[in-house]
Amino acid sequence: MQAMQKQFSFPKEKMKVLLLEGIHQACVEKLVQAGYRPELVKGALSEAELCEVIPSVHLLGIRSKTQVTDKALSKAKSLLAVGCFCIGTDQVDLASAARHGVPVFNAPFSNTRSVAELTLAEVVMLARRAAHKSQLLHRGVWEKSAEGCVEVRNTSIGIVGYGHIGPQVGLLAEAFGMKVFYYDILGKLPLGNATPVTSLEELLRQSDFVTLHVPETPETRNMIGAAQIEAMRPGAFLLNLSRGRVVDLDALKRGLESGKVAGAAIDVFPEEPKTNDEAFACPLMGMDNVILTPHIGGSTIEAQRNIGLEVGGTMLKFTETGSTTGAVNFPQVELPMVRDCHRILNIHKNVPGVLSSINSIIAGVGANIRAQTLSTLGEVGYLIVDIDKEISDTLRVAIDELDTSIKTRILF
Numbered sequence: 368m369q370a371m372q373k374q375f376s377f378p379k380e381k382m383k384v385l386l387l388e389g390i391h392q393a394c395v396e397k398l399v400q401a402g403y404r405p406e407l408v409k410g411a412l413s414e415a416e417l418c419e420v421i422p423s424v425h426l427l428g429i430r431s432k433t434q435v436t437d438k439a440l441s442k443a444k445s446l447l448a449v450g451c452f453c454i455g456t457d458q459v460d461l462a463s464a465a466r467h468g469v470p471v472f473n474a475p476f477s478n479t480r481s482v483a484e485l486t487l488a489e490v491v492m493l494a495r496r497a498a499h500k501s502q503l504l505h506r507g508v509w510e511k512s513a514e515g516c517v518e519v520r521n522t523s524i525g526i527v528g529y530g531h532i533g534p535q536v537g538l539l540a541e542a543f544g545m546k547v548f549y550y551d552i553l554g555k556l557p558l559g560n561a562t563p564v565t566s567l568e569e570l571l572r573q574s575d576f577v578t579l580h581v582p583e584t585p586e587t588r589n590m591i592g593a594a595q596i597e598a599m600r601p602g603a604f605l606l607n608l609s610r611g612r613v614v615d616l617d618a619l620k621r622g623l624e625s626g627k628v629a630g631a632a633i634d635v636f637p638e639e640p641k642t643n644d645e646a647f648a649c650p651l652m653g654m655d656n657v658i659l660t661p662h663i664g665g666s667t668i669e670a671q672r673n674i675g676l677e678v679g680g681t682m683l684k685f686t687e688t689g690s691t692t693g694a695v696n697f698p699q700v701e702l703p704m705v706r707d708c709h710r711i712l713n714i715h716k717n718v719p720g721v722l723s724s725i726n727s728i729i730a731g732v733g734a735n736i737r738a739q740t741l742s743t744l745g746e747v748g749y750l751i752v753d754i755d756k757e758i759s760d761t762l763r764v765a766i767d768e769l770d771t772s773i774k775t776r777i778l779f
């Protein structure tokens with residue numbers, strides 16, 4: 368990293384790094400050690416607040432609350448990259464970010480196990496009606512009774528979405544002696560003794576516990592509504608630790624009130640407070656058989672630290688070498704840093720002829736290309752060129768002036 372620092376073109380101390388939503392100290396320390404001076408904001412910013420500050424920001428770190436919209440991105444003249452210090456990236460307009468030449472990084476695996484652990488803990492809490500009994504005891508009511516309380520051993524759990532978290536839930540559930548089914552739109556290799564099923568309806572029909580681990584997409588929005596609740600086993604339980612809009616909470620409330628659904632554990636909501644100071648409201652509040660948690664599935668010290676290091680690391684690597692490995696909206700390009708060499712990074716519109724135009728500009732100043740790599744994704748192309756001749760900023764300007772260029776940087 369030390370060698371890279373000497374090669375860096377834009378002074379680190381002038382680079383504005385804005386970290387919102389209480390990003391972990393491990394990331395802050397990593398950035399400070401690398402020579403940056405991150406500015407920290409505890410909560411999320413509204414769109415208007417973000418639009419005001421974003422023009423001077425080079426690196427933006429957010430978690431799940433700050434919405435990085437097309438409007439904000441169109442004002443982000445200096446922005447190099449956005450780091451989502453979480454798993455989901457639907458809070459960022461990814462297509463707009465790509466069009467503006469801004470890769471978006473996330474941490475897809477850092478909190479997988481944390482979510483899986485809470486899911487299984489809640490399965491047991493629901494089966495034993497322990498959350499309700501705890502609430503009663505806080506109010507001085509001693510309700511020692513086995514009525515309606517069951518072991519989870521020999522029950523079945525249906526996992527919707529078998530990506531990163533789903534299989535971990537399955538493994539932990541098996542350790543409790545549960546029979547595991549899963550449904551995914553993609554063919555997925557089962558872990559342990561899990562059994563794939565071919566439709567959501569089939570999964571709902573045979574599961575005592577249904578747990579959701581899908582992303583929010585147009586297809587998963589309200590994927591559990593009145594019809595799916597009707598298809599569940601009488602007295603089954605529903606858990607949602609994925610994204611709030613995957614469940615129609617009004618339909619779930621009706622299912623709970625009728626007794627069709629015996630209980631639910633909900634960690635994510637269609638509308639969530641932006642900070643801990645804002646009030647929370649949802650239709651399930653006050654229901655005895657519902658465990659509500661404030662989107663804490665992935666909120667462990669281990670996960671936050673892992674996320675901080677992982678996303679902080681990918682953002683630093685992009686800033687200092689141009690590598691976009693792990694970006695969710697961008698061509699993946701990785702080229703080892705070579706000493707005594709200048710590196711041009713050009714983000715451009717993905718149209719024919721870009722490479723030859725850039726190479727003729729480089730040839731025009733008599734520079735020799737040492738290494739070159741180009742990758743494209745959708746409307747965007749990303750080129751890294753290492754050249755071994757002294758080059759001036761004039762070359763960067765000439766390449767940047769091409770109609771096809773979105774952003775051009777030089778590292779040296």
Ligand code: NAI
Binds near residue numbers: 531553587
């Ligand atoms: P992933 O992307 O690894 O897995 C998602 C799986 O869902 C994929 O296998 C995908 O093929 C499948 N899928 C997509 N659409 C589907 C559909 N219509 N029907 C069935 N399967 C479908 O995601 P990962 O890491 O397992 O996370 C799952 C969810 O958990 C995400 O929504 C994420 O935002 C959320 N999450 C929540 C946290 C919390 O604090 N509560 C923390 C971490 C993640």
